[in-house]
Amino acid sequence: MSLTNEQMIGMYANMKKIRMFEEQVAELFAAGKIPGFVHLYVGEEAVATGVCANLREDDYITSTHRGHGHLISKGGDIKLMMAELLGKKTGYCKGKGGSMHIADLDLGILGANGIVGGGPPLASGAALASQYQGKDLVTVCFFGDGAANQGTTHEAMNLATCWKLPVVFVNENNMYGISSCTLNSMCVADIADRAAAYDMPGVVVDGNDVVAVYEAASEALRQAREGEGPSLIECKTYRHKGHFEGDPCVYRNEEELQEWKAKDPVLRFEKKLLDMQVLAREKIDEIKDSIEKDLAKAVSFAEESPFPDPSEIIEDVYTP
Amino acid sequence: MANMSFAQALNDAHKLEMERDPNIYVAGEDVGVYGGIFGVTAGLLDQFTDKRVRDTPITESAIVGTAVGAAAAGLRPVIELMFVDFIGVAFDQLYNQAAKMKYMFGGKAKLPLVMRACCGAGIGAAAQHSQCLEAWFMHVPGLKVVMPSTPYDAKGLLISSIRDDNPVVFLEHKLLYGMEGEVPEEAYTIPLGQADIKREGQDVTVVATAQMVNLSLSVAEKLSGDGISAEVVDPRTLSPLDEETILESVRKTHRLVIVHEEVKFAGSGAEIAAMVAEKAFDYLDAPIIRVAAPFTPVPFSPTLEAEFIPNEDKIIQAVKTVTGNPNVA
Numbered sequence: 001m002s003l004t005n006e007q008m009i010g011m012y013a014n015m016k017k018i019r020m021f022e023e024q025v026a027e028l029f030a031a032g033k034i035p036g037f038v039h040l041y042v043g044e045e046a047v048a049t050g051v052c053a054n055l056r057e058d059d060y061i062t063s064t065h066r067g068h069g070h071l072i073s074k075g076g077d078i079k080l081m082m083a084e085l086l087g088k089k090t091g092y093c094k095g096k097g098g099s100m101h102i103a104d105l106d107l108g109i110l111g112a113n114g115i116v117g118g119g120p121p122l123a124s125g126a127a128l129a130s131q132y133q134g135k136d137l138v139t140v141c142f143f144g145d146g147a148a149n150q151g152t153t154h155e156a157m158n159l160a161t162c163w164k165l166p167v168v169f170v171n172e173n174n175m176y177g178i179s180s181c182t183l184n185s186m187c188v189a190d191i192a193d194r195a196a197a198y199d200m201p202g203v204v205v206d207g208n209d210v211v212a213v214y215e216a217a218s219e220a221l222r223q224a225r226e227g228e229g230p231s232l233i234e235c236k237t238y239r240h241k242g243h244f245e246g247d248p249c250v251y252r253n254e255e256e257l258q259e260w261k262a263k264d265p266v267l268r269f270e271k272k273l274l275d276m277q278v279l280a281r282e283k284i285d286e287i288k289d290s291i292e293k294d295l296a297k298a299v300s301f302a303e304e305s306p307f308p309d310p311s312e313i314i315e316d317v318y319t320p
Numbered sequence: 321m322a323n324m325s326f327a328q329a330l331n332d333a334h335k336l337e338m339e340r341d342p343n344i345y346v347a348g349e350d351v352g353v354y355g356g357i358f359g360v361t362a363g364l365l366d367q368f369t370d371k372r373v374r375d376t377p378i379t380e381s382a383i384v385g386t387a388v389g390a391a392a393a394g395l396r397p398v399i400e401l402m403f404v405d406f407i408g409v410a411f412d413q414l415y416n417q418a419a420k421m422k423y424m425f426g427g428k429a430k431l432p433l434v435m436r437a438c439c440g441a442g443i444g445a446a447a448q449h450s451q452c453l454e455a456w457f458m459h460v461p462g463l464k465v466v467m468p469s470t471p472y473d474a475k476g477l478l479i480s481s482i483r484d485d486n487p488v489v490f491l492e493h494k495l496l497y498g499m500e501g502e503v504p505e506e507a508y509t510i511p512l513g514q515a516d517i518k519r520e521g522q523d524v525t526v527v528a529t530a531q532m533v534n535l536s537l538s539v540a541e542k543l544s545g546d547g548i549s550a551e552v553v554d555p556r557t558l559s560p561l562d563e564e565t566i567l568e569s570v571r572k573t574h575r576l577v578i579v580h581e582e583v584k585f586a587g588s589g590a591e592i593a594a595m596v597a598e599k600a601f602d603y604l605d606a607p608i609i610r611v612a613a614p615f616t617p618v619p620f621s622p623t624l625e626a627e628f629i630p631n632e633d634k635i636i637q638a639v640k641t642v643t644g645n646p647n648v649a
Contacts, residue, residue: 060393062389091426092425092426093424093425093426093428094426094427095426096423096424096425096426096427097424097425097426101424101425103421103424103425103428103429105392105425105428105429110389110392110393111421111424111425113417114416115412115416115417117412118412118413118416118417120385121381121382121384121385121386121388121389121413121417122385122386122388122389122392122413122417123389124382124385124386124389125385125386125387125388125389125390125391125392125393126389126390126392126393127389128386128389128390128395129389129390129393129394129395130393132345132371132390132395133394133395139389151381151409152381152382152385152412152413155379155381155382155385156381156382156385156386158377158379158382159376159377159379159382159386162377163374315427316422316423316426316427317422317423317461317462318422318462318464318486319422319430319431319485319486
C-alpha cells in the first residue's frame, strides 16, 4: 500500500487545488457574485483527497452540502463548478442547482446534497446497482457528523450490511452541525463505534492526515470491491471556516480554531513532502501557479458566461 | 382476454415487464416470500429469484432511497411502500431526492422508478393505514401520480409507469384489489396523462378517481332512470393531468361534480376545480361541487368510517344540486 512519490504529489496538488478553489469562492462570495450561500471545505481537504485517490472514474460518490472538495477530488471540472456557483447557464446544472446540488453523473458524482442525511440511502442504492449488474464498482458515501444522527444514515447502513453492498461510509466529523457540537449531539466519542451495530468494520482516522485517510480508505474499498461488504471510516477533522460564509461562529472559540489550524492538512502534508524530499519549493510554486492559472480561467469563464434565460425555468423537470 | 382481478392484473404487469427487462427489480416489505400483503407480487420471487425480488427490512427511507440511487445508476426499481400512509418516514427520499434530481442537476439525471402503495379507507384500518394522499404527490414537480380504477387500467398504467423514465407514484385503492374485469393477456400500455371517459353523458360531468369511479358509475346508472345523463371521467393520472378531456366534457355538460376519497380541503379536486374555473368558467351553468371526505383523520368505528367515505347518496345529492333537478332522489 505504499504510495509512490507521484501519487503523493498528486494528492498534495489536489488538496492545494481544493484550498485555493475555496479561497477563491470565499472572495467571490464576499464580493456579492455568488447568490445563496456556500459551505466551504477549508480544513477538511485530506478527507476527500485521501479517499478519492483510491477511486476509479466510474466508481460512485454521494456528497454533502459541503461538497466542493468531493467534486474536485472525483475529477469535477472547476470551470463548470465555478459557473454553477455563479448561477450561470454554462454551469454543471445549467444554473438550476447551485453549490448544494452539483453533480456529474459521467464521473459517478451522484450529487452534492442539501439535505443532511439525504445521501446515504442513495449511496446504498448506487452500490446495489453495481452489485446487481455484476460490476466491480464501489460507492463512497461522504457524510458529516450531523448526518450521523439521522435515521436515513442508519437505514442505509443496515440495508447495506444486510445486502453486503459495495459501499464505504466516510464520516467527516468536523465536530459541528452548524452550532451543535458533537459533545452535545451524541453520547459516543467515536461515530465509528456505531459500525458495530451493523456488524461492519468501523475505524477512526486522523482526518487531517491524508496518508492515513488514503490507507484506511484503501483497505475499506478493497473489501467493498471484492464483495466483502460495507464499512465505516470516521475521519476526525475540522472546518476552518464557519458553517457557511458569513457565519459569526459564536459557538466555538479562537483557541480551538488555532489548535486545529496548527494541524492544517495542506500545510502538514506539504511539510512532510518537503522533509521527505519528495517535493521541492520550486515544485510547490509550480503547482500553485498552475492552479492559479486554472482558477483564473474558471472565474473568467464563469463571469463571462450568460445567466440562464427565464424561459428555461420549465425545462428539465421531467424526462420526455 | 382473460378475467382477472385488479391485483392479478398488477401482478401480470410486473411479470411481463420483468421478463422483458432484466434491469427491473422489485423491493419492499413482504414482497417476496409473502407475495405482498395484498398478493400483488405473488409468485415473482419464485420466477425471478431473490436478486430481483427483494424482501427488505421495515426501512421505508432505505427502500425508497436505494431505489433512487439504483435508478440513477442504471436500474429500474419497482418498489412497494405497502401502505401509502408510510410515506411520511421516507418522504425526503421521494420529494427532495427522486423528484428534484433531474432538475437540480440541469437535466442530466434519469430516474426511472415506480413507487407502488395501497391507499384508501373501507376496511377498518383506521387513521394511519387508510389515507388517500394523492394531493401530496401531485404538489411535487418531478413526480407523476397514477391512480387506476379498473383491472384493465391497472395493468396498462403500471406497464407505462415502469417504462417511464421519471419517478412515478402508483396508487392502488385497496378496495379495488378484488375487482374483476377483462384484461388482455399480453403487455399493453396506457399513456400517462390520458383520462378515460368511463361513461358518456350530456347533463353533468362527474370527475372521479379510484374507487370513487365505480361509485360514480353506479350513481350514473341510477340517475339515467330519472332522466339525468351523467358523464363519468376518470383522470387515471393525476399528474400529468389530462386537462383537455375534462374541459371538453365540461364544455359539453356545463356542470361539474368532482368525487374523491381524500379530504376535500386542498385535495386533488381543488386543483381540478380551479383548473376548470380558470379555463372554462364561461361554460359553467352551476357552481362546481366537490364530494369528498370531511377534514378529519380516517376514523376507525364502522359508523364513523362509513360517514367519512363519500357514498352514492352524497354523489346523487351533488348531481341533483348542480343539475337543479328536484326529481332526482
